[in-house]
Amino acid sequence: MKLTMIEALNQALEQEMSQDERVIIMGEDVGKNGGVFRVTDRLQAQFGEGRVFDTPLAESGIIGTAVGMAIYGLRPVAEIQFAGFLYVSMNQLVSQAARIRYRSAGAYHCPLVVRSPYGGGVRTPEMHADSLEGVFLQTPGLKVVLPSTPYDAKGLLTSAIEDPDPVIFLENIKLYRSFRQEVPEERYNIPLGKAAIVEEGSDLTVICYGAMVAIAQAAIKQVKEKSQARIELIDLRTIWPFDEETIIASVEKTGRAVIVSEAPRAGGVSAELIAVINENCLYSLLKPVVRVTGYDTPFPTPGLEDGYLPTPSRVTQAILETLES
């Protein structure tokens, strides 16, 4: 059946709750309202208020109580209404969820999934669109998953809920309803930490994730009109730990790489990707690795976000420049 990402996520939640009674859903407006984006639609009616429940409006409270529940043996899937509000719960995520395994020398662990919508391009109000994946990449103990398609969203969420350690599951708002895709009815897993090679090529590697996969695909189409070069497109799918093996193999083959991310440029995912490429593929590189990203500024108010977000033409230009010998 063809599903939107929202429907695919809803199906994953429904199936995980059906087959594992430890799975519970909590957050703001996730119950009767089904979440502000309807990802948890109808789940409270199906599983009851004991397993799908609204919380008071307090992000730290949501994550902090979810940490206690996960330690006790449940598998909470907590929703933070917008990723920009995750900052409010940073201590509970970074110093608590991510560290309880270490702090207890392995006696306790925290099988918690924190789902949160993020990303620009849909004119959300201020502070709703921040990309936090780079922040969490530098906070050891948290996994970060970020799907780009309905199919991946279902399989990755299933794996995230099964994972014994805390996972930040970031859902791009623009992708929620932008297209439908064939999604199998039955449960399936997409392993965490494995990238997808979306398009194979031999001359340049584009590495991206989330909404930037579609931007990169549009750019590659434009490049094809002007160049014979064959472009390889990698979708990271898991931001942390990312799939170094696939990236290294690809860049060793192509010798050229462009990274596309809507997060700020400094210090985040794109910087770590370049470090890994330099450490492993320096002698294969024919040109410096180029980044097409957001800028090192606050994510703009909706009226200015178009200038901030990477576009197909910015990516096309970066690819063409990197292809020049």
Added chain:
Amino acid sequence: MSIQELTAELETPYQVLDEAGRLVASPPEIPDAKLLEMYRWMYFIRAFSNKIVALQRQGKTTTWGSLTGHEATSVGIAAPLQPQDWIAGSYRDAGSYFVKGLPPAMVAYYQRGLPPRYPLEANCLPVQIVIGTQMLHAVGIGMAAKIKGDNIVSVGLCGDGATSEGDFNEALNFAGVFQAPVVLGIINNGWAISLPRHRQSAAKTLAARGVGFGVPSRLVDGNDLLAVYATMQEAVNRARSGGGPTLIEAITYRLGAHTTADDPTRYREQEELASWEAKEPIKRMRRYLLDRHLISESQDGQIAEEEEKQALATVDEAFSMPAPAPDAIFDMTWETPTPRMERQRAELKRSLEEA
């Protein structure tokens, strides 16, 4: 009804023993043997804390927050709990953990700078460092138990400073909304490092905070073991019988420094300290036990000696426990280390071999 009227009963700390150790209310029913065991724990906690302070001075342990003065509160809070119950406390709640069943050597081991693996049956979370944070964990544990249908009580403990934190207030709010089987305890020892209680909040009592969250609240003399026990017993019974959460403020005093890195003479008057030393909890309980002929003066001295010996043995035990290998950090981050972590493990081992 005004908030003043609502909180009037929260203005006088409940006492069973007055400051001289005389009964002023009927004592909770506690078998003599248990009473003596609780008394022993008070001595043990004091001796243990003093020993860790001494070791820190010798450079053998990391920074330690003294437990001295907290003995009645720590013991009175944990003694009414059952094995299936949980505690999430701060670094100054180790005494409650001991009474709950955590081997004290685990805390001494942590003071060596090593991550302790508490036995699961103790149901104590690793002592919390970030102030107030653990209150939400305690509430989450209570909520989870309620969902699973387990009959447990979950206890969150923090200090007076923590009541200014968002997490404390969110915990109280979640506890009330979800009617979680929890007891939230504020151990008000008068000082948050150098900040006195009256600078932490303009409220007359911190227990009154519960009123605004719809959570039953109690104010108790934290240097009165019997009063703390009775108050805790009532709250535990309420939680266990489905009656929901309770907030307890126990008023005690930090007789020691905040930690071994702190010098309280910079901010605290000697007279204040002296007035609280006169009200310290072990002395008060000793008077009561002597009056009831449950101990003699010489037996009291013997108990003190035995508990001191026990504390020393506990610390020795902690120092005889093996330390994890430096690369154990890679095994305690995620269940399965990534290939990248394995390469870093090799790097760490190589760097140690070369050193």
